[in-house]
Amino acid sequence: MDLRKLKEALLLKWHGWVTRRKMNRVFSRRKDPFKYETSPYETARFNAIETALNGRRFRHALEVGCAEGVFTQKLASCAQRVTALDISGIALKRAGELLKGNSRVELIEGDIREWFNASNRRFDLIILGDILYYLDKSLVQPHLKETIGRLADWLDDGGLIILAHAFANPEELAKRRGFREKFERYGLTLASEKIVANNSGGVACLLSLLKSKQASKQGGTGALNEQLEAAVPKPRP
Template sequence: MMHLSPEWLHALRSFVLAIGSLSLNHPAAIGSIRQKTRRISDLSLRASSYLLRPPARTFLRSADSVKSWDWLWQPSYGRRWHERFYRDRADPYGCTVNPYEKHKYDRTLDLLGGRRYRSALEIGCSEGAFSEMVAPQCVKLLAVDISDQAVERARAKLSYHDNVSVEQATLPMDMPLGPYDLILCLDVLYYLPKDVLIAFLPRLEAALNPGGELFALHYLGDFGQAMQGQEVHELMSARLGLEVGHDESVPDIGPGGAGYRVTRLVKPSAMTRGAGGGRRSR
């Protein structure tokens, strides 16, 4: 324990008396000091919070007891944000009227080539605009979205499709197990922070049947999302043991003419692996 010498005690006593005198004789000055002190403390706490949030999220995500906390997985454009986004208007993304959306849907259908899929998963289905288009190619289609309101509207839109089910899911923690012949990720994976996407990619791969396709398309502009579209596709190509069936960038479309990138990845079958097949482009 530290002991204060008489000299220190005298100095401390003088300081306390000076503050007390200032408080009595100049109340405005002491009030200003208090306000500045509070402001500095508040700024310090905010700065500390911003610095500590990323490592805290990374640590907490590894704990089984908190895996139901949505904010850990979707810190920016999470469930609450999307519920507000859908609350006051129908089709807030313009999926049925936006030329960019029409272009990407048409290109996706072209690349799917009329193939028939026994089981398919659409991640980020919104109100079901593309789900309705791709449903005829699927024996069973599970469409999921983070927003309860979007899911409710998608269910109404798709109610006459007996082969389609729509569920609320916050990914990656609510990832359906599958397996699937087709997984669609259209303008959705760049909402995930990079560390979350890296952890999520193996689960996407595991949910594919041999010969199954992982189809990703993302806008290449910047609107404040957690990741850039190019980075998402580079990570997918680098970290997944899937063959590249198709990969292209489409320019001069979407806000600012930023364009989009579309990639179709195929899970090798046992025969392909046995023949020494690896990651290849078709």
């Protein structure tokens, strides 16, 4: 390993440790610190994703950043198998309590940048919600690119990726679109992209639906686009 690679590896370990410590500290304060079950933003975001997937069945879904399993529980109702990954062991413990007895779900503690899918799982649905901006840091940029490449490679023909990330201003919105563009560089096609508002105003969510090049042959993206249109609230005048 040359010095540059060694430096990048050490920076990744450091950043992973810092992020894990931060998330464990947040989740140790109280249950549901991000108000997944009560905030207008999270409700609008989850509803938009859930509505977009309504009526479809998936073989194996990957949820990156599952936290306490609130959306994982919903995802398990439309997928035969769910692999749910999070960096916080404290959050995953609560997810395990919520999903106890659900044999469809496998919970994994880990950093997506270092989880190399040793079992060679293939997914027909991958969801990344409010996770990529934690990884989009200048010191560890090479690892974000590598991670996006691996995620794209794990996607089955006909598979879908949903990106759902918050933004509060035009600059942040441009960065969220940048995440989608990074996936497009690996051959994924944008099927739909909408801004998900919420009744309280403030922070909104950019929801991007990407498909593999073979997805159009599977006969499902048209219905998904219609459902996304219906799920996204109209901006208030």
